Amino acid sequence: MSKRGYHHGNLRQALVDATLELIAEKGPAGFTMSEAAKLAEVSAAAPYRHFTGREDLIAEVALQGYDLFADLLDYAWNDGQPSVLRAFEAVGRAYLAFARKHPGHYIAMFESGLAPNQTAELAAAVERVNRVMQRAAEALSARLPPEKRPPAAMFSAHVAALSHGIVELYARGKPGARSPFSPDELLETGVGIYLRGLGLIDGDC
Template sequence: MAPPVTRRPVGHHHGDLRNSLLRASLELVGERGPHGFTLAEASRRAGVSVAAPYKHFADRDALLAELATQGYREQRSRFAAAVEGIEGPVEQLASFAAAYVRFASEEPALFDVTFNAGLDKSRFTELATAGDKVARLLLPVARQLASDPDAAFDLLLRIAAAAHGLAVFLRQGLFGVGTAVLSDAEEKAARSARAIAQQAPPGAQLQDEEGPRS
């Protein structure tokens, strides 16, 4: 979650203006969603003048793109940790799916801004690159089950889609409340990933014997 923002007098040009605006905006995303606030409101939350954001961001979408980029970087870090040390591509993908659900639960504002802001990635190349890095982390795992690149991408997409749906249901409270709800949702995601991964096309065993292809 975003750390608390220390309010400062409007117009005070402190040395961490950019990060203060990002923290304030992430708080507002958590409260109202990525479309529920203006740059002026983010400025007031950060305790700076309404003109201050334009020193760093061309508009609100540019600020949201920076937050979404942070979201992808956080995902990549979590997913890398999730698959590290796990034996076998099926279990690696199951661990990824569980980590996906946990990310949505523990970082709801980052999850929302990453997937619900409707940003144009052709405009924000750093955002597109951050998203591609997540895919490049996981595609080699999927390639161990589906040697064709398109089939591997489709496999990864179906697993991510299942995890995303479960993450949304969890966020909406459809699985109930309580301390066990998150772990139960993680296990649902892992089971779904295993079921999808085990339907990999023929040739997977040969791929495993030869090792993953680049």
């Protein structure tokens, strides 16, 4: 058959790919299942063979996004090599790179209102991302005396919040995305201020 989903041999993935385009263009609430079907070049009823509705389809997009995100962060972390600080900086850059390269996934993951524990698979994928971030935070904060170490989950949540804020304000081409500094510079200096506040780096670093 000539329809794109069947031609590719994977209707489910064809619908995910179509949804990624629609989310990036219109947002997670700006399209219908029939639009996803039309873009995938299948009938309006075809999506319901695999997904119960738009939320279920967005959940699959988010799941695939979290898997990609975890792979990228883990690669950037590289077991803390060549140094824990350099690897931590690489994780921050990877966060921004993912948001730029995979806007549809990023929006589905963080801006669709999707509960991270909506399914067991999604919860596991989210936890995998969190483990990479917390592993990096633990390795870096190990330089501090035990009584001065913030909980790794809090440490990584602070950095994730900073990264997400920079993505939203300065890295997405929105009206508020005007700054004399690049998103990468903003993240690097912001994380630097945070680490100095913890006493993990000195003023010359």
